[in-house]
Amino acid sequence: MEKLCDYFFIYFCPNLMICKNLFIGIAISNKLYIFFFSLLLPSRRVERAMDTLIAQLQRRFCDFTISLYHQGFLDDQFTELKKLQDECSPDFVAEVVTLFFEDCEKLISNMARALDQTGNVDFKLVGSSVHQLKGSSSSVGAKRVKGLCVTLKECCDSQNYEGCVRCLQQVDIEYKTLKAKLQDLFNLEQQIVQAGGRIPQVDI
Amino acid sequence: MGVETESKFHVLAVDDSLFDRKMIERLLQKSSCQVTTVDSGSKALEFLGLRVDDNDPNALSTSPQIHQEVEINLIITDYCMPGMTGYDLLKKVKESAAFRSIPVVIMSSENVPARISRCLEEGAEEFFLKPVKLADLTKLKPHMMKTKLKKESEKPVAIEEIVVSKPEIEKEEDSSVIEILPLHQELESEQLEPMLSSNKRKAMEEVISTDRSRPKYNDITTSV
Numbered sequence: 001m002e003k004l005c006d007y008f009f010i011y012f013c014p015n016l017m018i019c020k021n022l023f024i025g026i027a028i029s030n031k032l033y034i035f036f037f038s039l040l041l042p043s044r045r046v047e048r049a050m051d052t053l054i055a056q057l058q059r060r061f062c063d064f065t066i067s068l069y070h071q072g073f074l075d076d077q078f079t080e081l082k083k084l085q086d087e088c089s090p091d092f093v094a095e096v097v098t099l100f101f102e103d104c105e106k107l108i109s110n111m112a113r114a115l116d117q118t119g120n121v122d123f124k125l126v127g128s129s130v131h132q133l134k135g136s137s138s139s140v141g142a143k144r145v146k147g148l149c150v151t152l153k154e155c156c157d158s159q160n161y162e163g164c165v166r167c168l169q170q171v172d173i174e175y176k177t178l179k180a181k182l183q184d185l186f187n188l189e190q191q192i193v194q195a196g197g198r199i200p201q202v203d204i
Numbered sequence: 205m206g207v208e209t210e211s212k213f214h215v216l217a218v219d220d221s222l223f224d225r226k227m228i229e230r231l232l233q234k235s236s237c238q239v240t241t242v243d244s245g246s247k248a249l250e251f252l253g254l255r256v257d258d259n260d261p262n263a264l265s266t267s268p269q270i271h272q273e274v275e276i277n278l279i280i281t282d283y284c285m286p287g288m289t290g291y292d293l294l295k296k297v298k299e300s301a302a303f304r305s306i307p308v309v310i311m312s313s314e315n316v317p318a319r320i321s322r323c324l325e326e327g328a329e330e331f332f333l334k335p336v337k338l339a340d341l342t343k344l345k346p347h348m349m350k351t352k353l354k355k356e357s358e359k360p361v362a363i364e365e366i367v368v369s370k371p372e373i374e375k376e377e378d379s380s381v382i383e384i385l386p387l388h389q390e391l392e393s394e395q396l397e398p399m400l401s402s403n404k405r406k407a408m409e410e411v412i413s414t415d416r417s418r419p420k421y422n423d424i425t426t427s428v
Contacts, residue, residue, distance in 0.1 A: 077335050084230045084338070092230055099223050131284075135313045136223045139335040 054197035061188045065202045068185070073178055078141030079204065097182055100140045104175040107133045111168055115161070126164060127156045133171070144174050213348045214238045214274060218248045218281035218293065219311075228280065228311075228336065235341045237348075240274070245281070245288030249296060252276065252303055276306055277348040280332075283312035283319065291323060298327040305354065307347035311336055 068074045085092040107129045114125045134149035148171045155163030189199050215237045217228045225241045232239045242248050251274075279297060283290040290310050298304045310323045313334040320331045329347045332340050 080335070080337050084234050086234070088233070089230060096223075096226060096230075099226060103223055131313075132221065135221070135334060138313065139223065139227055 050195060054192060054195050057188065057192045057195060058197060058200050061185070061192060062200055062202050064185060064188060066204065068181060069204045072143050073181060074141050075143040076141065076204075077139060081141060094186060097140060100136050100142065101175065101179050103136050104133065104145070104171075108168065108172050108175070111164075115165055115168065121159075121161060121164075123156050123159050123164075127153065130156060142175070142178055145171060145178060148174055212236060212238045213277040213345075213352065214240070215278045215280060215344075215348075216248060216251060216276050217241045218243075218245060218279065218285070218290070220244060220282065220285045224282060224334070231336060231338060231341055232280075234338060235344075240276075245285060245290070245293035245296075248279065248281070248293060252297075252306075254296070254300055254303065277351050278307050278309065278344060280309040280311065280344075283310050283323070284314075291319075291326065294323060294326050294328055305351055307344075307351065309344065309347075 069078075081093050081096060111126045111129045114122045114129075130149050130152045134146060134153060137146040137149055148167060152164060152167040152171060155167055192199055213236075215232050217225065217232065217239055219225045219228060219241070220243050222243075225243065229239045229241050240251065242251055279293075281290040281293050288296075290312075294308050294310065297306060297308055304327075307329040308327065309330045309332060310328045311332045311334055312319065315333055323331055330343055
């Protein structure tokens with residue numbers, strides 16, 4: 001195996017000979033395909049392969065972001081959030097989004113508990129919780145969640161028990177769906193950065 | 205860089221929601237303001253140095269022990285808060301002699317015209333609908349300028365500031381004064397020794413150190 005690796009290096013990328021042991025070590029232990037690439041190809045080809053990889057990731061990121069807006073998961077306010085992220089606050093969007101999902105969990109569970117008290121439902125509590133959730137979903141740009149909060153608030157104001165229960169279930173599903181989507185988006189960002197690329201500005 | 209922060213606007217943000225506090229804090233920081241956040245109206249009053257009497261919640265007294273070391277240029281508060289609402293806080297600030305000059309801005313997630321007009325009538329400078337955007341905060345600069353300038357005219361002004369800002373001081377309009385503040389910041393990083401070493405400037409220094417009233421600035425400007 002060692003001899004084979006040596007032949008690969010000497011023939012295909014002599015410039016990497018110096019750190020070949022390191023490469024092999026990393027390749028075997030971390031299974032990073034990037035380093036496997038460098039085992040097989042000359043360095044210029046490696047650069048070009050990386051550029052293609054970054055470009056592909058960036059295109060996937062743009063397409064995914066645009067789809068989130070078009071499908072109504074996100075709206076302009078999410079764009080505003082991104083404006084607030086910079087070198088001083090590089091993880092702002094992720095932090096705010098995490099806070100929002102924690103809020104969702106807490107408020108939805110409060111409302112579920114209130115609605116569970118059949119015959120003695122505290123609609124005022126449900127109302128104030130949904131008001132808070134509506135506010136934070138609006139600030140984050142979670143368009144679908146906000147829309148459902150509006151409906152839930154109406155059911156609550158008219159003390160429509162069945163409506164509240166149904167709506168709350170939908171809010172629960174919706175926030176979890178958004179959470180998964182945003183996680184995918186953040187993962188894509190990380191992959192781009194790890195590959196040495198820049199996260200593109202997406203014009204909606 | 206440390207000196208630069210002194211010339212930044214200091215905003216007191218009041219909101220009971222942690223999420224909203226984080227949002228408004230970042231928005232204000234992005235607009236180059238120094239921010240202090242509190243989660244209630246009563247904490248805001250405490251921070252300002254206004255003690256609320258436990259026996260009579262309507263009575264306000266400036267605590268003799270608490271000196272307001274922090275200069276606040278603007279208060280931005282949520283309307284809907286448990287206990288003291290943003291409107292109550294607005295009223296208390298405007299009723300106090302010491303703090304009524306601080307501009308107050310109200311935020312709310314609900315668009316209720318009656319609420320908006322009530323707040324504006326009580327003395328609020330602006331009423332923002334949530335979610336607040338970066339563009340909304342640009343409206344705050346003129347309000348904050350007013351308090352900053354008032355305080356600056358009372359403070360003894362450093363010589364360096366006078367040297368560079370004198371061309372603008374002749375006309376005391378808001379627009380020209382706005383230019384002065386950025387110059388302060390530029391100044392801090394510049395070398396001032398060469399400028400002050402000339403004889404002319406030394407003469408001005410003597411003039412400045414004896415009398416710091418505004419009219420004297422005009423004399424200085426004309427001499428150059």
